Amino acid sequence: MNNNVFRNLSYGVYVVACECGGKYTGCTVNSIMQITSSPAIIALSVNHDNYTNECIEKVKKFSVSILSEDSNPLSIGTFGFRSGRNCNKFDIIPYNIIDVLPVINDACAYLIAEVADKIETPTHTVFIANVTNGDILNDKKPMTYSYYHNVIKGKSPKTAPTYIQE
Secondary structure (H helix, E strand, O other): OOOOHHHHOEEEOEEEEEEEOEEEEEEEEOOEEEEEEEOEEEEEEEOOOOOOHHHHHOEEEEEEEEEEEEOOOOHHHHHHHOOOOOOOHHHOOOEEEEEEEEOOEEEEEEEEEEEEEEEEEOEEEEEEEEEEEEEEEEOOOOOOOOHHHHHOOOOOOOOOOOOOOO
């Protein structure tokens, strides 16, 4: 099978965050999808090894910062290639608090969600969540995963569901 076929699926680039143990943590993800619009339900896939997975499991609530094509690549790298176990990523990236959760400043939109259920796969947890809030922050074009790879020339961390070993 040609695993590159998965790069033809449409993805966005997002920073998912939550509060855990008195501090904020988060990670870059590309696997979020809308399940229904009424009620508003999304699915989020996070690798078992990510600290954010452990925290979402505990607190059952998370924010999604939807990145734009103009978002700072530092945001993607900070949240995608560093662990919240070892550093506070929010010391580096500017953010605002919406419904007690961090939303990074250079997002073009956001969602706030509460976990309703989950599905375990061998490597990832798929959280099914009710969207409780969300808004468009500006008119910038949302970043696609294709844009991230082809224009920004970004790489996928090994914990990404779309990671393909070169």
